Amino acid sequence: MRIGPIERTTADGFLELSVQVTGADGGAADRLWYRIPEEFADRLADTADTFLLAALFASIRRGESLHSEGPVSASLLENLEEFQAAWAQWRPDRYTPIALSADQEVADPDTPDDRSAIQTFSGGVDSAFTTVRHTKKSAGRASLDLTAAVMVHGFDIPLTDGEAYWSLHRRSVPLLASVGVDLIPVATNFRSLWHSDLNDWEDAFGTGMVSVLSLFAGRYRHGLIASSEPYGSLVLPWGSNPLTDGMLSSGRLRIHHDAAGVDRSDKVDGLSRLWPQGADNLRVCWQGERKDANCGRCEKCIRTILNFKVAGRPLPAAFQQDVTPDQIGSLRGLSEAHINPLRQILATARRNGLKEDWTVALEACIASNEDELARGVRYEGGFPQLASAGTAG
Incomplete structure (x- = not known):
């Protein structure tokens, strides 16, 4: 794959940076772009590091070398060799390490770190x-x-x-x-x-x-x-x-x-104490109809509500209502990445000596999803299912 020079266009107060990315087969190029308000243009980098990073997974998925016609940080190219090695070990059936290069490999700036x-x-x-x-x-x-x-x-x-x-x-x-x-x-x-x-x-x-x-x-x-x-x-x-x-x-x-040294329930506790305004304006939902609000029924909303429960913190204004044990128990189609945070909540509840109706429902929910995962049960679209629409407590 080959990344072309960065093109800059402006319209209606926005600056768009784009490149043409051509595959090894020489077919039609893909156009990759980023758009920001012009007022932030003075903060932009002078390299094509952004575009090399963006094209990396597409390139290793195809097993094609990746070359940038724009300048790229030599230190980034070095680090990405180790990055590829990790992903090739994790998913050898999906990714192949490839050669990275650029017309110009630039040295790191010799300036003090201002933090x-x-x-x-x-x-x-x-x-x-x-x-x-x-x-x-x-x-x-x-x-x-x-x-x-x-x-x-x-x-x-x-x-x-x-x-x-x-x-x-x-x-x-x-x-x-x-x-x-x-x-x-x-x-x-x-x-x-x-x-x-x-x-x-x-x-x-x-x-x-x-x-x-x-x-x-x-x-x-x-x-x-x-x-x-x-x-x-x-x-x-x-x-x-x-x-x-x-x-x-x-x-x-x-x-x-x-902050990998802090689990999510402790993050919720710290957020409630240090920045309650931040807690009241949380937006965690990615499955609800409105992407700017919390639906209260998807796995992400429900586990966040449970984070507040297990941390002993009141539900913030970001959530309009609590979740019921029936809704917790009705969650299905969870992957390992979705089940894992629920296990953490249950473990914290047990350490704190909590045994309530929601902890019982959570334990059942985890067991049911682990069983379906082991049996290879799949739901339409491959996404977690929304909880039942029963009235929340």
Whole structure:
């Protein structure tokens, strides 16, 4: 595969950066693009690192070498060799390590590290905890000078749903401003172009997030990706994890897999204490009809509600109603990645001596889904099923 030169176009106050990506067969080129407001153009990187990162999984899936006609950080090319080795070990049936190259391999800048940082922000528990952890300097020596975040249109909110994306963005701008963080809107066709299949997306979404962060390596030296699982309960392989996220770093932008030493229920507890406004504005849902709100019936909404329960925290305003034991028990079609966080909640409940109707329902839910997973039961579309619509408590 070959990545062409970066093309820049402006329209209606937005700057679009795009490249043509041509496969080894010489067929029709794919056009990969990223769009940002022009006011953030002075923060952009001077390399094509973003586009090389974005094309990586498509290239190793096809087993085709990848070459960029734009300049690429030599340190990134080196790190990506180890990154590929990990994924080839994890999924040898799917990925083949390939050669990476660029017309110009550029050295890292010889400038002091000012600890400046930018993060990905979706409005969920993990990203909100990363925000407050660094803005309140509660990460100890790991605390960075976090002053910016990116919210991506085209990842969990499809490009076709602009209304939901901009609704969420408008709500999140003052929320992040309250802790001194700028929110940068970024749209990209990264997912819809090469990773529309859920299996491909679950492997590649980490490179997608880092590709967006790398756009802004002209201003920031560190990129933060919030952990989704704690060290004690990792699910591998998974698109973002503490083993390989750092391998997506360059000398221009060091990538951190943040807060894997904290489980999700403790994140909820910390968020409730340190940034209650952040808790009240959580947006965790990805399956509901409205992508800017929480449906209360998908597995992500339900497990987040359970995180608050097991942490002994009141349900925040982000959720309109509690969940019932019947709804917990009705969850089906969960993958290992969905069951694992539920096991963590149940383990915490047991450690805390909790035995309530919802913990009994959760235990049954986990057992039923583990059984279906072992028997190879699959549901239409391969997605988790929504819980029953029974009246919540």
